[in-house]
Amino acid sequence: MLDAIFQALFGYRPVVFQQGELRFDAGVGALVAAGLAAAVMVAAIVTYRSVRAKGRLRDRLVLTVLRMAALAVVLFCLFRPTLVVRAAVPQQNVVAVLLDDSRSMQIPDWDGRPRGEFIKQQFGAPESALLKALSDRFLVRVFRFSSTAGRLESAGGLTFNGSQTRLGAALDGAREELAGLPVSGIVLVSDGADTSEASLSDALLPLKADKLPVYTVGVGSARLPRDVQIDRVSTPRSVLKDASLLLDVVVTHTGYAGRTVTVDVEDEGRIIGSEQVRLPADGTPATVHVRAAASEAGPRLFKFRVAPQPDEVVAQNNVREALIQVRDVHEKILYFEGEPRFEMKFVRRAVADDQNLQLVVLQRTADNKFLRLGVDGPDELFGGFPKTREDLFSYRALVLGSIEAGAFTGDQLQMIAEFADRRGGGLLMLGGARSFAEGGYGGTPVADALPLAIDPRTRATEPSDLARMLLAPTRAGQTHAATQIAASEAASANRWRELPQVTSVNAPLGPKPAATVLLTGTDERGRSQPVLAWHQYGRGKVVALTLQDTWQWQMHASVPLDDQTHENFWRQMLRWLVDGVPGVVEARTTTERVEPGEPVTVEATIVDKSYVELNDASVTARVTRPNGATLDVPLEWTGERDGLYRGTFVSTEAGTYEVAVDSSRSSAILGSGVAYVRAGPSDAEYFDPTMHEGPLRRIAEDTGGRFYTPETAAGMAEDVRYAGRGVTSVEERELWNMPIILIALVGLISAEWAYRRAVGLS
C-alpha cells in the first residue's frame, strides 16, 4: 500500500531512489531562469517588507516562505533533476526463485488458505503474476527447497511435504548453482521457519561478499488465532527399566486461555501417564509435570500428546516425540554401613524387588569385622572397603551410612570424593552418629564433596542432639523425581507432611551455594534444617540425607501395611543416584533423529577402569540398521578432548538404528556402550508454525534485498531490476514531471493565497 502511494506520488518505486544517483542538467535557459527567479525572490522579499502597515511580521514571514518555496520548486524543475540508475538489461540476467516446499506451507493461515497456495498462485504457471513479472525482466531459475534443494521446472510440482526447512542450505545451493552467471538477485518465498541447526549467518556471509541481494516473501500469519503446541519436553536419553519418570512438558497456545487440556504420555502407543493443565493467558507457557513409568526395555519412542482442540489451525504440533533408551541392567550400588542398625535393613528391603538395582552392603559389625550382603562372589569386598579406584569405581553409586571418616585412609577419602568428581558416580551420605561432622568428616575431601557445609571443628565423638522432625518438600522438592511419594505433586507434598516423625543427630551448617535442598525438617521447637540436599560435584552428583530412621515410614503404627512410601522413596532415591552415571564406554549420537539418508555422527568417551581418559584405544561402533543389516564404523580419537572418539555413518531407511560401541586396548576389552538414533521425517515444521518474519527480514536486510508480504510482493520484480547487479544499463529517470512536484507547487501557491485571505492581505 505504501509502495503504491509512493509510486503514485513520485512516479517510481522507492528502489529507484535508493539505488539512483541524483543529477541536474541545467542549461543556459535554466540558469537564466534561475537568475530571474532569484530576482523575483528578492522582489518578493522587498515587496513584503514594504507592506509593513498592512500586516504583522509573522504573516509577512509566512507568506515570504511560501512564495520562496513555490519558486524553489519551479527552480528545481528548471534544473532538470534526473535519477541515474543501473537497471538490469531485460532477459540478460538471471533471477533465482527459491520456493519453500516444506510441510509448514500446508498450514492454512494465508487468508484461510494454505500458504502453499500463494506459491502456486504466483508461480504455478507462466502467466502467474509474480512469475510473469520476473520472467518479463529476467531469466528465471526456480528452485524448491525443504530439507534438500533442487531445480524445479514448475511450481506446480511442489507437494509441500518436506520435513525440514533449511534456509541457509537453500541459499547456499542456489548461489553455487548460479555461480558464473549474471545474477540480479534471489527471490526467497517461505514462511521463514528454519528448522535446521545450521547458522544462518554462515549462509549470508558469501551473499554479502558477492553483494547478491535476496528478496524474501514471508507467507503466513505472524500469529495463529487458535493453536495448542507441545512446546518442548525434558526427557533423559537413557533410563533404567521400571523407572518412575517425572517428565516436564511445556505447553503453549493461542486462543484457548482458561481451557483445561490433558497431556498424555504414550510409550509405543500405550498411555503411560496423563496430567491435566489449565491453559494460562495467550503466549504464556504452561509447564506440566507428567508421571510415567518406563516399563518396557529397549529403545522406546515416547509421544507427548494433547488432543486437537476445536477449530485448531495446526494439530500436528500437539504431539512431540522422544527416543528414550530404557536399560534393563543391574546397577551396582555399594552401601557401606559402619554399624548394625535398622536403617540399612529397611533400605535393603525397600529395593529388594527392584530388578535393576543391586545393593551391595558392606556392614562393619565389629572392629575389622564386616558382613557382606548382595555380593557377586566371595571375593567381592573381601578386604573391606575398596582400596583402589579401579575397585571402587566399578560401582555406579556409593552410599555412606553411619561410618566415621577415621575408618578410611586418607587416600580412600580422596577416592570417595573422586568417585563423584571424576568417575561421575552418585554419592549419598546418610545421617547417623558417625556421619557428617559428627563422623569427623570436617576438613576431609568428602566434606568438600558434600552439598551441605559441615563444621570442621566438630569432633567425631560429639553427636548432636536428637532432632525429631516433620518433613516438607521445598519448591524444588515438590517437582523432583526423587521426592515424589504420591500420585500428584499436591498429594506428594501432603503425604510428606503426614509422614511420622523422623530423627537426625546431625546438624549441618547449611546448604552450599550451588546445592538444591529438596526436603526440610522442622523440629518440635519450630527450627528448620535441610534434610535432603544435592548438588553436582564434578561429573557426578552428591546427595546428603541427614535422617537416621526413615524406616519409620515403613514400620510406624500409623503407616498402613500396603503403604509404599518407604519403598518408593528409596527406590527413587537409589535410581536417581545411578541415573546418568557414565560407564567405561559412553556412546552417543550427536542428534536424536536424522532424516533418512543423512549422516549420523557417533561419539564415544573412553576411559579405563580407574576412569582415566584413553586416547589410544581401539574403538568400533557396530551399527545395526532397522532391517537388521550391520555395519562396523571405526571411531577415531578426535584430538579435541582426551578420551573423545568420533565417527559417522549414513542412515538409509527410516527406523531405529542401534549403535553398539566396543572398546579395547592392547587386545584387552575395556567395555562397551550402546546408543540409539532414529531416522525419520521430523514434525519440526509444525512447531512454532507462525510466519517467521525476523529471519526473512534479516536475510533481506543483510544482503541488500527487501522483505515483502504477499500483499506487497507485486512490485518485487521491478525492485530486483534496479538491484544493480548482473548485466545492467544506465537509465535516467527525470524527476521534474513527478506528480508530487505539481502537487507541491499547487499546494504552496494555494496555501499562500489562502493565508493571504485569512489575514486580510489579499
Add this chain to the structure above:
Amino acid sequence: MTGSVADGSHTARRAKACAALAAAVVATAAGVFAQVDVFRGDGFFAPRFPPALRADRAFSFCRLLYTSVRREPSGGGWRTDYPYGEINLMIRLSELTKTPVPFEGNRQPMHYVVRLTSDALFECPFTMASDVGTIGLSPAEAERLRLYLLKGGFLWVDDFWGTRAWDHWTRELAKVLPPADYPVEDVPLTDPIFSSQFVVTGVPQITNIGFWRRTGGRETSERGADSRDAHFRAIRDGHGRIMVAMTHNTDVADSWEREGEDPGFFYQFSPNGYALGINVLLYAMTH
C-alpha cells in the same frame, strides 16, 4: 547370582578369625563375669514400658508382654528371663559389635516391654518372647502381630519345651500367619543367620539354671525324651527372609540372664548362647 557373606565362613583363614572371635566372647564375658558387670536374674521386676518419646532410635531389645493361657513347668510366662536376659545380651552386643546400644545413667542398656496392642510395638523392629508355649493371642493381638511381621518386624521366641508347648505355640501362631502361606521350617546351619558374626555350628540346648543345678549339668533336655533335640525353626516371608525365629527345646536367653551366677553354667552355655543371640540380632538388623 548375589549372596550374603559374613567374613569368616569361607576360608580357613576366616574360620580361624571366627574362632578367635568366639574365644573373645568367652574372654570378654569371663572378664566381665569376674567384675560383676552383668546382672543376676533374681527377683520380680515390673515391666519397663517405653516412654512416649524414646530418647533415640538406636537398637533396643523389646520383649513382648502377652497373656498366658496355660502353664509350663518352670515357666514364667512373658516374664521368663526378664529383664536380665535382654540386659546382659545388650551389654554383650555393645561390647562385641559396633551396634550403638543406648545406656542409661546407671549403665543399664535401654530395653523395653511392649504389648502387641501398643503402637510402641512398631518402634521395635526386633522383639523377643519367652515361654511361648503358654501364649494366648486374641484376634486383635494376632492381627497386630501379623501386621508387625509383614511390615518388617522380627520376632524371636525362645524357651519353650516339648511337644505340647510346640503344638500350643504353633496353634497360636497359625492365627497370625496361616501355615499354608507361611509354613514353619527347620533352619539349616548353612543359613546366613548362623554366620552373621560368629559361626554357629549347632543349635545349643541350654537349660534353665535351676534344672542345670538339679542335674549337675549332665542333662540338658528339660522334658526328657520329648525335648531331646533343640531346634531352630523359622517362618520366612516371600523373599525367604526369616520373620519369626523359634528356638525350641532350649532356653537360649537363660545363658544370658544367668551368665553371672555360676562359672560352670557360664562356660557350658553362655559363649554359644551369646554367639547365637548376637547372630540373630545382627540378622534381624540386616535382613
